Amino acid sequence: MDLRRLVLRSVRNLADLDLALEPGVNWLIGANASGKTSVLEAVHILGLARSFRARSLRRVVEGGSGRLTVYGEVHWRNGEHRIGVEGGEGVSRLRRDGADADGIAELADCLPLQLLNPDSHRLIEGPPPERRALVDWGVFHVEPDFLRTWRRYRRVLEQRNAALRQGSGPAVARAWDQDLVALGEAVDAARRRYLDDLAPRAVAMAEEHFGLAGLDLHLQAGWARERSLAEALEAGWEGDRRQGHTGAGPHRAELALRIGGIPAAERVSRGQQKLLAAALRLAQLALFGERLGEGALLLLDDLPAELDEEHRGRLLDAVRELGIQALVTATEGGLVPRGEGEAQFRVEHGKVRRVV
Numbered sequence: 169m170d171l172r173r174l175v176l177r178s179v180r181n182l183a184d185l186d187l188a189l190e191p192g193v194n195w196l197i198g199a200n201a202s203g204k205t206s207v208l209e210a211v212h213i214l215g216l217a218r219s220f221r222a223r224s225l226r227r228v229v230e231g232g233s234g235r236l237t238v239y240g241e242v243h244w245r246n247g248e249h250r251i252g253v254e255g256g257e258g259v260s261r262l263r264r265d266g267a268d269a270d271g272i273a274e275l276a277d278c279l280p281l282q283l284l285n286p287d288s289h290r291l292i293e294g295p296p297p298e299r300r301a302l303v304d305w306g307v308f309h310v311e312p313d314f315l316r317t318w319r320r321y322r323r324v325l326e327q328r329n330a331a332l333r334q335g336s337g338p339a340v341a342r343a344w345d346q347d348l349v350a351l352g353e354a355v356d357a358a359r360r361r362y363l364d365d366l367a368p369r370a371v372a373m374a375e376e377h378f379g380l381a382g383l384d385l386h387l388q389a390g391w392a393r394e395r396s397l398a399e400a401l402e403a404g405w406e407g408d409r410r411q412g413h414t415g416a417g418p419h420r421a422e423l424a425l426r427i428g429g430i431p432a433a434e435r436v437s438r439g440q441q442k443l444l445a446a447a448l449r450l451a452q453l454a455l456f457g458e459r460l461g462e463g464a465l466l467l468l469d470d471l472p473a474e475l476d477e478e479h480r481g482r483l484l485d486a487v488r489e490l491g492i493q494a495l496v497t498a499t500e501g502g503l504v505p506r507g508e509g510e511a512q513f514r515v516e517h518g519k520v521r522r523v524v
């Protein structure tokens with residue numbers, strides 16, 4: 169999969185833009201505040217209909233009012249896809265291949281992407297939803313039925329929680345339990361299958377590329393594994409009733425990361441947390457490639473932040489070995505080893521032009 173063409177309108181400080189991108193590494197080089205991150209942000213919006221640094225697309229629109237447009241042409245083995253997002257003030261409009269897209273999944277399916285940026289350490293030391301999202305990105309792409317099962321689970325969970333909030337008795341609130349259990353266990357089983365494949369790749373990536381030995385990944389289901397989900401709901405009923413929401417289930421899952429038996433967030437430095445996040449995401453990209461026979465896109469923002477020269481080099485080597493398309497930003501000054509033959513774009517005051 170390659171993003172071949174990127175067209176932007178009214179994105180932050182960027183001039184309207186029509187860029188031809190290359191497979192492999194594409195460098196975006198420029199001074200601080202020139203607009204490099206904004207290009208990556210636009211690609212993120214194209215694949216997920218949301219920014220990675222603003223809560224609302226309105227803030228991403230040039231000048232903060234009106235609407236922005238991001239359009240892309242994506243090449244898959246089986247042909248071309250055209251996707252677009254228009255958003256800002258009002259409801260976002262998502263397009264795929266000339267028609268309105270049904271939801272974000274239709275974009276994500278066309279433009280699978282992973283982001284590594286200066287906030288990547290949050291994957292390691294942040295709250296569980298970040299790590300659940302990591303697992304679910306993979307399951308979504310390798311198991312086509314997962315999204316439907318997950319959405320149905322969320323709907324049933326919302327109904328049960330609504331009944332709990334309204335103080336309904338067990339006859340109403342627990343009427344959802346059978347569906348919740350069947351769907352919840354299916355979600356958990358899909359996540360476990362994915363983790364079984366991901367874990368050895370992540371362990372090897374962390375050790376071989378980034379010198380982080382002794383990594384262990386363990387998926388906590390969201391209820392005690394010695395019980396079935398049905399038993400956990402039974403045991404938790406009084407607590408659920410008091411709190412007005414369901415305490416057990418895959419919506420509470422956690423991916424526990426340990427190094428040498430100690431929680432990774434407590435064990436490793438900030439720089440190592442970034443390397444660990446990189447190892448996890450690159451392992452996901454490797455597994456994606458093996459399963460789908462295509463690469464996904466990597467957005468690598470501000471590579472030097474908190475990584476020394478040796479580790480920057482190792483990270484880039486790992487990306488090159490995967491042979492995936494990557495958009496990599498860096499400031500001037502040769503702090504990062506740019507490879508022979510890799511595309512380079514210069515970003516200056518919101519204008520982007522190809523230089524190599």
Ligand SMILES: Nc1ncnc2c1ncn2[C@@H]1O[C@H](COP(=O)(O)OP(=O)(O)OP(=O)(O)O)[C@@H](O)[C@H]1O
Pocket residue numbers: 179180181182198199200201202203204205206207227228229230231232470499
């Ligand atoms: N909604 C907006 N409209 C216009 N300009 C904006 C908007 N939001 C941010 N900007 C400006 O866009 C510029 C580009 O910022 P961006 O973060 O993309 O730069 P960068 O090249 O990645 O910088 P750095 O190397 O410092 O991370 C900044 O000067 C910022 O003030």
